[in-house]
Amino acid sequence: MTSIVKISNLEKYFGRLHVLKNISLEVPERQVVCLIGRSGSGKSTLLRCINFLEQPSKGTIEVDGIVVHGGERGRENRQLVHDVRLKTGMVFQEFNLFPHMSVLENVIEGPITVKGMDREKAIKLGEEHLDNVGMLFKRDEYPNRLSGGQKQRVAIARALTMEPRVMLFDEPTSALDPELIGEVLNVMKRVAKEGMTMIVVTHEMGFAREVADRVIVMAEGELIEDARPTDLFSNPKDPRTKALIDRYRSGEQQ
């Protein structure tokens, strides 16, 4: 199987702080990877390095055949980064919908402005994706009239309308009220079922166990464990993974 995302020897410093330490990772097509770990372990930073919302200090990122070396600058590098961003869709913890645009406008903004798609075609495509996440009925509503779960579903549709090769989710349910988490996870499951390659930073162990093909545990800027969810949850090798899983288990029981 070909890898869509290939990270080699990635290093990231924030000033003196060493947040990602020599990370190498390959994600094959159609795989769903969950990145878990305590806060501050570097999982969000790793995700954000893939589409260069954070600039890697060293190492290479390869997305669908486009190779970008970290720490480089200049026009050529900017073009490559732009190409990588077209291949990746991102969903944020805080949704980040554009508040001055309606739901549909949010979704078609990317294809029209970035890809130069004509409006009618973009609307057709946008409506299709809104329908897929069950949000077509709010097509002309503005984001401030939506619940958190609805906002996140629109944000997922917005990213999918760009037809990316890989979807990046940065704690997509962490800002949601508990009763709204389910609808977003269901949409994500659907996206996974349709064969999208997904990298998901999450605290939702249930989702990781049920949907992920692979769970990667991070601690102190390193990948400490990388396994199938059944193996990882039943037989964690690293004591830090065990501690993490135990904490979630006790949380679930409460």
Place this chain on the structure above:
Amino acid sequence: MGIFSGKEQVQKSQAELLYEVQMRKERHFRANVGLSWFILLLILILAFSGQSLTIGSVTFRGIKVDTGFIANNLSFIAGGLGETIRISLMSIALAMILALLAALGRLSTFPPIYALSTFYVSLIRGTPLYLQIFFFFLALPQLGIILPGLIAGVLALGLNYGAYMSEIFRAGLSSVGKGQREAAIALGMTPSQTMRRVVLPQALRFAIPPVGNEFIAMTKDSALVSATGFVHELMWRSTKVGRAQFHNLEALIMAAIFYWGMTMILSYLQSRLETRLAKGDR
């Protein structure tokens, strides 16, 4: 289910009751404020009516104004309204452009641009508006630059307000969260697309109400331009006829009424605009 919906109805009507009481209180308050305004206005009119009023042993004698002068010069002074509005509109347009540029300059990481922006704001805010107006009318001609009165006035007012309003636009730009930029970038937008499509529309919406306030202030500050004698707006016209016929009192009262009326209308429009923007708060 049935029980619950019944309970909800009771709660709802209680909330409605509370709301009604609150609204009644508010209406009552507003009515009293309106009445007090009316009385204050009546006193003011009485004070300039020339009538005397005796309460007990105390007699108030009203100021007598020359109604003949007012009638004769009303249309002349009113003729300055258009000029006042014209100079204000042109100046606010210039000020908005300068303010936006200055605000963007403040965000620049390129030192000369940042410096230019802060230099402009510092220079303009560090000198009086009155001086700036005279600079354009009196100092520039010495260098051989003679501007038409209106243009010089608009330049002075626009430059001055632009420096003050740059803060408004800066606040508007910084009101747009980092997440908005990141979402745009993640979609693949270039920095200029991000600015045009995502940041500016939100920043400008944020800036509309305070810009309205600045415009109202500007209609009054435009009176300073009269000092140069080249723009025949409200203030110039009222001082001209007032001085010539030694009826400054009447002339200034007339101008004051025009300014006051104008700002009341503009403030009303401004509050309407603000509620409309708040409703569509997106």
